[in-house]
Amino acid sequence: MTAKIIETNPTPFNRQDVDSITLDIIENALRNARNEMDAVLFRTAMSPGIREQHDAFPLIANQEGKMVVGQFGSFLYGFINGYEGTIEDGDIFITNDPYSCNGAVSHLNDWLLMMPIFHQGRLVSWAAMFGHMTDVGGKVPGSLPTDAKMIFEEGMVIPPSKIYRKGELADEILNIMLHNCRMPEWNKSDFFAIVAALRLAERRVRENIDRFGVDTYISAMWDMLDRNKTAMSFIIQTIIPESANKATFEDWIDDDGMGNGPYKIACSLWREGDVAHFDFTGSDPQSLSSINFLLNEEMFKMFFGAFTINLFDPQILFNDGFYDLVNVHIPAGSILKPQKPAALSCRTHLLGRIFDLMGGLLGQNAPDALNAAGFSDSPHFMYSGFDGNGEWFQLYQIGFGGVPGRPVGDGPDGHSMWPAFTNVPNEFLEAYFPLRIREYTTIADSGGAGLHRGGNGISIGYEFLEAGEISIHDDRWLTYPWGVNGGLPGQRSAKKLVRKDGQTDNIPSKCDRISVAEGDLLYFNTWGGGGWGDPLERDPELVLKDVERGLVSEAGARNYGVVLESGHLDLPATEQLRANMARERGDTQLFDRGFGSIEELKSRCETETGFAPPREPVFYAKARAAE
16 A cells, blocks of 8 residues: 655646756755764764764655665655555654565664655655664663564564654654663654754755755756666676676575574576666575564665675765666565564674675676675674663674775775774763773784785773673674685684683673673674785785784784795795795685585584584574474
């Protein structure tokens, strides 16, 4: 059923030719409005996840719901065509239910607000934004349980609802929402910060209409979508040959937090005419645990567009204009299209791994465009408890791994290139939480060696000043971020808890309810990015600089065939070592995963990681049938 849009003015819009100068002015005005939405949010939200790390995503769309400026793609078209109610001037809608919006948001922590923008009785645009709330209830602080089997264990589920009706706030609905979370003041502040950002967008849209006229504004948005489609058509035809040979690739999520794994995701890619086809047939069925990812087809198109635009031409305005050029098939009941009420709270592992998968797919027919692995995941750390005054504290923080080596150069160390999250400053953590940061450094040699080095992972040392509980979400502890074109894999992630009495515990990559005491110290180490290209071709002087900067150790320099003596480069010895290594190694590999098969990897698991290998995956349907 399609929502009923209430317009008091039935006059249709007239598509007009918009001159290039006017089009550029409107485009940049909307870009700036989108950035202003972020600024309003970040200055008024309270939770560090939004305020400091920027875990929120705004957009401005045309009247049909197609994103014209934004970052995470539009979810509005599905909402408009699925909402059973009226849409009127002054309404604002809210939901956090992935199953009610076909995965437009992918777990309950993301509160999605959508606002229609009217002008003189006609719908002219939409503004929307979602942000990650620190807590929405559920069985563990942070609302991201690793052992959930159903979404109902993860927190309060909000169906698409009018939170503002004709400009009036539905106080009782908001109070119910706030009553079901552990950090109501944070959620309340973040909620109104999002509303303020939407109203800012509304104001900027109306200013553009007042300046240029409504028909010019509407026409300019369609032109901006057409521009994107033209640019993406060229990119698609450049990087995806039209061929009978499909590119195929697969990767694995190491475990599900319940001792089972790895879980496979697989995808095939080919082009027919102007259209790129992605088919995820071959991916494992949905998991019994919460690592499932309800991947909206439109969201995957957005991932593909963001990945390719950033790789080939970052000046292209990223919007939904190219969506007709991409076809996506995700089998129902798979780990990427789970059926309700499957748990979804730990979907971040698959979300990050999708970018590695695309890197492995898109460059197979053009190896110079291959990306190594390293986007891989979005590590989470949570710490909660009562401080010395009896006040509840709760931290949700996103970590960073090493960005993969790329065709254009080294991968940045400990950075989130997409979706452009930032770290929580250590000073902020120490000021507002009972924590002391004892270490914050890159992990030397964790980035895979290559002509272009993989980015190093990060080690953060958290000293706990109050007793409490921690939760950890991460991956790449078993499989490696693979290298390409001769590049070596990056190092795995690892977590180590050093108790105040000196006892050391290895902590799994996915866990909840780990008790910590005052004086305990957690080392949160993330993975490194895979290397790109033959490391024996890297300029020895660059390797020396990496050693001087602490990014590569003297021993690690030998992975590049570089010999250092007392911090000085020995060129003759380097040339000899490189010749020997090249002869022994033979031809380089297109992909270097660091293992031959999953069975072989599991056989090495306990020796290399200290953990027993995960058991064979348990899939939801089989587990339910056994009950």
